[in-house]
Amino acid sequence: MELSYQSMKVAHQAREADELRTETRRKNLLILIYHHLLGQGYVSAAVALDQETNGGVRRFEVCDNIDLEMVLMEYESYHYVKFQKYPKLIRRTPELGENRNIRSGGVKKSPCSAVKPLPKIIPSQSPQPAVGAKRPAAGSHTNVKHQKHNNQDQNMNLNLDELESVMSQRGANMGGEHEGSRRMKTELLVQMDGLARSEDLVFVLAASNLPWELDHAMLRRLEKRILVGLPSSPARQAMVSHWLPPLSCTGGVELRTELDYETLAKGMEGYSGSDVKLVCKESAMRPVRKIFDALESHQDGGSNMPVIQLETVTTADFLEVLTHTKPSARNLMDRYTAWDREYKSV
Template identity: 30%
Template structure:
């Protein structure tokens, strides 16, 4: 609509002020032309009082939205038709009431898929997180889309404050003593170790069956050292663009060095440091080389930075990582023994409705080969039995020995396949006696563990 026509329509409206059709036409024209202020002046003052002006409300609401008056727009939009719901979603989004806006948007699109607005949908699923830096550090505002969970944003920018110690881990007493002697003491008495020219930091590789507590052990080690804990996920490093993975890895190491004492933990490290002889891709080899360089390169100062890594397949990790100065301490994290299993089960049932007849010694005896994760599954299965019984009885039934006996029939150990594979490597590919701990464990606990 050109200027002349719009002026003529305004003149006609002056002669007929209550003409709803004419007002609607003018408001739409102003909205299309982007003349928001001009359109707002044409909205009748008695819009909300007169019933015959109800059809004007949707276009008036759009004008108020364009003018940044979201609350005014929201008050005008009534009805449950899809167009009204979409307008409410836009107004609620402007007011930062994202959860309510999502409900309105989904209802509108379910009723009329043709109204789908991906720009609005992305806006509704954006989270904004403010981080106040320490002294001398700037305030950060992080904007993430719906693919990034809020906890993921915080994990990447701020190390977790929750402290885990060895007291939170059942069993693994021998391993705890080894870690205390080789890893924690250098952090607690750095002056003594410096006199003997022993540096604080370095690398430790934890290996063993899945579900046996390698990640928890790494977190507890950081807690005992009173150091910042950086849990580095594979997705934090790997990138589809050439050179980006190496750049990200370098940035993570720089962040840890800046906040020393710090513990960096790489889970499933074989994804970042796999044997270069097993891949034909040069990008994988470059990433391994960058990892090695960051650990002990000529220009790197990792003093006060402990690098912990965990893997279920140590035979797939590049042998260069085993060199002294890198992952020079390789520790086997075995499945818990009988005493540890009994202790872990008692820890896992705390806080649940519990009967007094549970025989934890019996359960520990009959869970040979169970990992910590398997024991957790056993407790959850027993709890499911108790919940089902509570529903059928109409009253809460505590977890009792009968429920655990039933759960034992359903839950199986998941470590046996790993132990079989590890035994073959330990017997036939044990270069440098690196798997002697596995053989010792199998000899000691092969039966009745």
């Protein structure tokens, strides 16, 4: 009798816990719908939902990085990984007269004049964004372009920057990797496989500043792996002459320079393109800072106001900036070279 009573008690507690989880899930769903309606601009529908729940959804807010659209995307990714196809979530309801079983008086209509109409869903004529990639390679930018040629074939360029931020090696973290991160990486790899099987011509260009952190499964899907090294001396000279020409005018302010471009380019060995741009920016700011210093040293109320004029940026100014601005990637060149020897594919 004691054992039977204990079993009944445990079963009752389990049933109550399951009912509590179900009720919490329903409440969370209503709160997600409420905030989704507000975010999409359907204020009247959100107010009506809040009134139906007696203000029960207005008192809560969703947690950070959580919304209804993200939850739906997570479910779609899970369904695709498990069944190799996306779930069918909605279907069109039959119109009156299309189904003989629908009676004319069987549809209850409710006033909805104050509710913002839902947008019309039009099928896209462009190829699926996650389908297609005939020759993946390594590069930069994050936009998608569609072009049509005379043969009506669909061409798309897919550019991914900072690839290591989303496709780092799985299981590399000491504390363990989050389930959502693993599923996202798996989904991306599956989509890359779909690109190769697509009939459309899709070109994938990916860029990474830390290629040794990329997952090996992603490296296998990038057929061409090319190391873009630091700019050469002629390239650095062209960059400096571009950013600091002899005469430039921006917003009505003229900036003049007298620079020995060849000497400066030789003195920036090991500087990356971003480093060269930063040095040019700092050199151009030196005349402006001199003006600020003159204004700060001028006594308030004095009659001898100094003449404000931008001085010419000289080679000495540029070399002075170089002493305070060091290259950011020179110490990593050995790792880049070693990685290129092991994984290079041109």
